[in-house]
Each structure stands twice: as structure tokens, then as C-alpha cells.
Amino acid sequence: MSMQQEKLHDLTDDMFQPANIDDSENELIAGESTGFWKDAWRRLKKNPGAIIGLVIIFVITFLAIFGPYMNEHDYRTQELTRAKLPAKVPVLENFDFLGVNGVDIRGVDQYEAKGYEDEYFWFGTDEFGRDQWTRVWQGTRISLFIAAAAAFIDFVIGVAYGGISAYYGGRVDNVLQRIIEVLVGIPNLILIILAILIFEPGIFSIIVALSLTGWVGMSRIVRGQVLKLKTQEFVLASRTLGATSGRVIGKHLIPNVLGQIIITTMFTIPGAIFFEAFLSFIGLGIRPPEASLGSIINNGFSSLQIYPHLVLWPSIIISLIMIAFNLVGDGLRDAFDPKLRK
Amino acid sequence: MGRYIGGRVVSMVITFLIIASLTFFLMKLLPGTPFNNQEKLSDAQIVQLNEKYGLNDPVAVQYFTYMTNLFKGDLGVSFQQDGRQVSTIIGERIGPSAYLGFQSLVVGTILGLVLGIVAALRHNSIWDYGTMVVAVLGISIPSFVIAGLMQYWFGVKWQLLPVAYWDGFAYTIMPTIAIASIVVATIARFMRTEMLEVLGQDYIVTAKAKGLSSTAVVIRHTIRNASIPIITIMGPLVVGLMTGTLVIERIFVIPGLGEKFVNSILTNDFPIIMGTTLFFSFLFILVILLVDILYGIVDPRIRLAGGKE
Numbered sequence: 001m002s003m004q005q006e007k008l009h010d011l012t013d014d015m016f017q018p019a020n021i022d023d024s025e026n027e028l029i030a031g032e033s034t035g036f037w038k039d040a041w042r043r044l045k046k047n048p049g050a051i052i053g054l055v056i057i058f059v060i061t062f063l064a065i066f067g068p069y070m071n072e073h074d075y076r077t078q079e080l081t082r083a084k085l086p087a088k089v090p091v092l093e094n095f096d097f098l099g100v101n102g103v104d105i106r107g108v109d110q111y112e113a114k115g116y117e118d119e120y121f122w123f124g125t126d127e128f129g130r131d132q133w134t135r136v137w138q139g140t141r142i143s144l145f146i147a148a149a150a151a152f153i154d155f156v157i158g159v160a161y162g163g164i165s166a167y168y169g170g171r172v173d174n175v176l177q178r179i180i181e182v183l184v185g186i187p188n189l190i191l192i193i194l195a196i197l198i199f200e201p202g203i204f205s206i207i208v209a210l211s212l213t214g215w216v217g218m219s220r221i222v223r224g225q226v227l228k229l230k231t232q233e234f235v236l237a238s239r240t241l242g243a244t245s246g247r248v249i250g251k252h253l254i255p256n257v258l259g260q261i262i263i264t265t266m267f268t269i270p271g272a273i274f275f276e277a278f279l280s281f282i283g284l285g286i287r288p289p290e291a292s293l294g295s296i297i298n299n300g301f302s303s304l305q306i307y308p309h310l311v312l313w314p315s316i317i318i319s320l321i322m323i324a325f326n327l328v329g330d331g332l333r334d335a336f337d338p339k340l341r342k
Numbered sequence: 343m344g345r346y347i348g349g350r351v352v353s354m355v356i357t358f359l360i361i362a363s364l365t366f367f368l369m370k371l372l373p374g375t376p377f378n379n380q381e382k383l384s385d386a387q388i389v390q391l392n393e394k395y396g397l398n399d400p401v402a403v404q405y406f407t408y409m410t411n412l413f414k415g416d417l418g419v420s421f422q423q424d425g426r427q428v429s430t431i432i433g434e435r436i437g438p439s440a441y442l443g444f445q446s447l448v449v450g451t452i453l454g455l456v457l458g459i460v461a462a463l464r465h466n467s468i469w470d471y472g473t474m475v476v477a478v479l480g481i482s483i484p485s486f487v488i489a490g491l492m493q494y495w496f497g498v499k500w501q502l503l504p505v506a507y508w509d510g511f512a513y514t515i516m517p518t519i520a521i522a523s524i525v526v527a528t529i530a531r532f533m534r535t536e537m538l539e540v541l542g543q544d545y546i547v548t549a550k551a552k553g554l555s556s557t558a559v560v561i562r563h564t565i566r567n568a569s570i571p572i573i574t575i576m577g578p579l580v581v582g583l584m585t586g587t588l589v590i591e592r593i594f595v596i597p598g599l600g601e602k603f604v605n606s607i608l609t610n611d612f613p614i615i616m617g618t619t620l621f622f623s624f625l626f627i628l629v630i631l632l633v634d635i636l637y638g639i640v641d642p643r644i645r646l647a648g649g650k651e
């Protein structure tokens with residue numbers, strides 16, 4: 001108590017200023033106004049999971065683009081004399097416990113045994129002596145490309161389909177929704193496999209197959225949101241002021257649905273990566289010498305017992321990608337709609 | 343309720359017919375030959391084989407035969423296994439798949455429910471964060487990656503469990519964990535959210551206010567109400583399990599239906615692909631229907647809304 005009183009004595013008159021009684025000054029907005037996006041970004045920054053996810057996505061994308069050029073090997077040169085070499089990294093090779101010194105699990109230095117003392121394969125080599133580092137990042141690039149392309153197609157078709165269905169309503173909505181009901185009734189895995197069988201396996205056919213049913217989820221979310229929004233007062237106000245359909249959709253509906261669309265896309269990408277890996281894994285995906293993460297893991301499985309490094313790295317990378325996108329998706333969902341946060 | 347179920351069954355039959363027709367025509371479009379070792383067969387033999395399996399008939403006739411046989415429960419014969427019945431092949435392959443799927447579903451659901459409940463009751467504790475980490479990992483890491491890592495560490499390195507094949511309970515442990523991981527993750531996450539939602543409801547406050555013990559509140563009011571929506575995600579989960587079994591059976595060399603399906607795709611054995619596709623689709627539609635009906639029984643609001651149609 002006495003402490004507080006002492007403190008009060010320290011307050012002198014010259015520390016105070018008369019309050020401003022001018023109304024116009026009182027009403028001034030001191031800080032910068034916070035828009036929807038700024039607010040979302042501020043919340044996202046506070047979410048450690050989402051930031052970690054963003055960093056992982058950034059690093060992996062960087063390596064997927066530039067990784068294959070970081071050493072002198074390419075992804076398709078086969079050299080059977082150097083097949084299945086373990087990993088060996090300059091400098092780090094001196095620390096035995098890291099397991100990147102070119103010694104295999106039997107304790108033999110394979111680089112010395114096969115006469116490649118001066119070469120370095122950072123992730124080792126595969127069963128045909130191709131550089132695993134280059135192949136893994138090449139594969140990551142293809143996996144990411146397929147996922148991004150599939151997500152983009154889902155986005156375009158889903159937003160258009162859902163938007164039209166909800167905006168025009170009535171008979172249009174009815175017909176479009178019946179079509180979706182039939183599509184949803186067919187297990188998407190089976191539809192995807194059948195589609196791949198018809199188009200020859202390859203990047204293009206995987207993207208098409210993934211997009212066949214992928215857009216349904218997006219269209220449903222957009223339809224639900226637009227149905228909710230189009231009856232709200234601000235849309236009515238805009239119409240009353242004479243706005244055209246195009247303006248209502250472009251200026252009022254889409255910006256308000258955009259948050260949901262971004263979240264859905266964030267969850268579409270890991271889904272597409274998983275399905276691509278799954279298809280490559282059962283032998284319906286990318287054809288050699290091209291590689292995707294799924295096909296590299298699949299190839300590695302045949303020699304898992306002796307050369308686990310062939311499976312380990314691509315497995316870690318695909319898991320990291322999936323975790324990162326899920327974390328960012330969760331973070332964005334919380335950031336765009338804090339009410340949902342649990 | 344009767345009318346609701348009736349309507350759903352009719353739409354299920356229509357969906358199934360569409361899938362059957364779609365599968366048939368897609369099969370006709372497929373590139374490649376259905377016969378093993380085509381290059382070793384003489385032209386006369388190929389003509390004979392085409393004749394034997396009715397592949398020379400006009401497509402319309404083939405379609406008609408196929409659909410009538412389908413109604414009689416006849417899925418045709420395999421081109422590659424000396425004309426064995428597809429339904430027989432499915433019959434002998436379904437055992438391991440069904441066992442594995444069921445075991446994964448039960449283990450995964452129970453574990454997921456327990457984790458979700460504990461996480462919600464100890465909200466913002468180490469249990470909660472632990473569960474969320476498990477959930478994100480389980481949803482993110484593909485089942486074949488989990489399977490591969492387990493195979494290496496538990497099977498090869500430490501030799502705790504058999505690496506592959508199908509020969510008793512020990513052989514089911516690793517495949518079950520690999521398939522169940524996504525079930526545990528999905529259910530734990532969903533249950534946690536639902537529990538937190540229910541815990542904030544007024545009727546929980548009422549239950550506490552009238553002097554119920556906290557155990558009774560948790561068991562009778564919270565868990566019961568929170569588990570109703572779980573039924574809605576069971577449909578997609580079971581379908582996801584089917585996807586999981588395809589790869590997992592391949593990795594662990596389990597003689598199940600999924601492994602057969604993948605092999606028949608790689609060898610162009612059309613009748614088996616068609617038969618298995620239809621079988622999977624049928625299961626899928628049936629599961630969705632059962633889930634909807636079950637949900638209607640548990641939650642009267644759904645039943646009433648459905649009955650009005």
C-alpha cells in the first residue's frame with residue numbers, strides 16, 4: 001500500500017496534458033485499418049504449426065526446383081558398376097554416427113570397394129546406379145506439379161460449377177446437383193484407376209484422373225457458401241443499386257468465399273500428392289525413367305532389407321510435404337474463421 | 343423411416359446400374375490384350391479364345407449378356423486362370439481383406455475415441471497436444487510409408503514381428519497398425535472437436551447443476567452426444583480403408599482381394615477388374631446407405647427431415 005502511495009507522489013503536474021475536446025480529433029483513426037486479409041495473416045503468424053508448415057513448403061519447393069542441378073549427376077544416367085551405393089556427403093562423412101560416410105550396413109565402404117572414392121552421392125544411388133538425390137528432387141518436382149495442376153483444375157471447375165449451381169438456383173441447381181449425386185456414388189479410387197487404365201499412364205493422365213471427381217468437394221463448399229451469402233442484405237443492397245450479376249458475383253460473392261476456397265485448395269494438394277504416390281506405388285503412375293516420390297518409394301521397397309536409404313529419404317520428404325500442407329490448411333482455417341477454432 | 347429407406351435403396355440400385363454399365367464400357371475402351379503371353383499364341387488360337395469368351399460379338403450383345411449375368415450373380419470367368427469363376431476368386435480372396443479391414447476399423451475406432459475423449463477432457467494439457475500431434479501425423483503420413491518403416495525397423499532390424507505373408511495373428515499386427523493409423527487420427531480429431539462442442543452446451547451445465555457426478559456427466563451426457571456425429575465420418579473412413587488395404591496387402595504380400603485387384607490391373611484380366619470393381623462399389627454404396635440409416639435411427643432430426651421428402 002505504502003509503495004503505491006509513494007509512487008503517486010512521483011507523479012508531477014507536468015506529466016499531464018489537457019484532454020482534447022475537439023470531436024473531429026477524437027474520431028480520428030490512429031492505427032492503420034485492419035482488413036480481412038491482414039487480420040487473417042496476423043492470426044496465421046501466431047500459429048507456430050502453420051509457420052513451420054510454410055517454411056517446410058518453401059524449402060521443399062526450392063529444393064524441388066533447384067535440387068536436381070546442385071550436383072553434377074542427372075536423373076537418368078544408368079551406371080550399373082555404381083548401383084546401390086549408400087549415401088556419402090562431403091564434410092559430414094567424417095562423422096560416423098550420421099551414417100553418410102559411404103559405409104553400408106555390413107560395414108563395408110562401398111565407394112572404396114567399387115572404385116568411386118572421389119565421387120559423392122548425397123542420398124546414395126538406386127538399383128541402376130542413378131543418383132538418388134537428383135531423382136528424389138526430380139520426383140518431388142513431378143509430385144508437386146501434379147498436385148498443383150490437379151488443385152488448379154479442381155479450383156476452376158469447382159468454383160464455376162458450385163457458383164453457377166447456387167447463384168442461378170432452381171432447375172439449374174437441381175440438375176447440377178443430381179449429376180454430382182451420381183458422381184459421388186462411384187468410389188473415386190475406382191474411377192481414378194479406370195481412367196488411368198484408359199489413358200496411358202503418365203503425368204497428364206494422372207492429372208485428368210485426379211480431376212475427374214476432385215472438383216466435387218470444392219463445388220459443394222462454394223455452393224453452400226454462395227447459397228448462404230446471396231440472400232444476405234449487402235447483396236440485396238448491391239442489386240438495388242443496379243449492380244449486374246457479374247458485378248455481384250465478382251465483387252461480393254467470390255471475395256467472401258475466397259477464404260473457404262483457399263482452405264479447400266490447401267487440403268486438396270496433400271490429397272492429390274497422396275493419390276499420385278498411391279497410383280505410382282501400385283504401378284499405375286509415372287513411367288520410368290521419369291520418377292515421382294511414389295514410384296521411387298515403390299522401387300526402393302524391393303531392396304528395403306539391405307538398402308533402406310532408398311526408401312527412407314523419399315518417404316521422409318513425402319511425409320513432410322503432407323504434414324506441412326495439413327498444418328498450413330489447419331492454420332488458415334483458424335485464421336480465416338476464428339469462431340471455428342477449438 | 344420406411345419410405346426414407348425405400349427411396350435410398352432405389353437410388354442405390356440406380357447408382358449401381360450406372361457403375362456397372364460404366365465399368366463395362368470403360369473396359370471395352372481399354373488398350374492392351376487380356377490374354378497372357380499374346381505373342382506366343384498363334385492367330386488361330388487368338389480367334390478361338392475370342393470366340394470362347396464371346397469377345398467377337400457386337401458390343402451391345404456383350405453388354406446385354408453381361409448385365410443379365412450380373413443379375414444372376416454371375417460375374418463371368420477369368421481369362422487368365424483357366425476360366426475360373428470371378429465370384430469364386432473373390433470369395434477365396436475376401437477372407438484376409440475382410441479380417442484386416444475389420445480389425446483395423448475396430449482397433450482404430452476404439453483408440454481414436456479414447457484419445458479424442460482424453461484430449462477434450464484434459465483440454466490444453468500435454469495429452470491434448472500429444473493427441474493433436476498424433477492426429478496430424480496419422481492424417482499426413484501415407485500408410486505405405488508407415489508400413490515400410492515398420493517393416494524395416496520391427497521386421498528386419500529388431501526382428502520382433504514377421505516381415506510379410508499371412509500366417510496367424512502375429513502377421514496381422516503391422517498391416518493393422520498401418521491401415522488403422524488414419525482411422526485413429528481422423529476419429530481422435532473429430533471426437534475431440536465434438537466433445538469440446540458438447541462440453542460448452544447448456545445441458546452440461548444443467549446436468550452439473552442438478553448434482554450429477556462428473557463421471558456421470560462425462561459418460562451419460564458428453565460422450566453419448568459427442569459420438570453421434572462420428573457415424574457420419576464412418577462411411578468415408580471405411581471407403582478409405584479399402585484404399586489402404588490395396589497397398590498394404592501388396593506391401594505385406596497378403597493374399598487378399600486388394601492384392602488380386604492390383605495384380606489383375608497390371609495383367610489386364612478384365613473380368614477380374616470388373617468383378618472386383620463392382621464388388622468394391624457395391625460395398626461402398628452399401629456402407630454409405632447403412633451409415634445414413636444408422637444416423638437416422640440415432641438422430642431423430644435427420645429421420646424427420648428425410649421422411650418429409
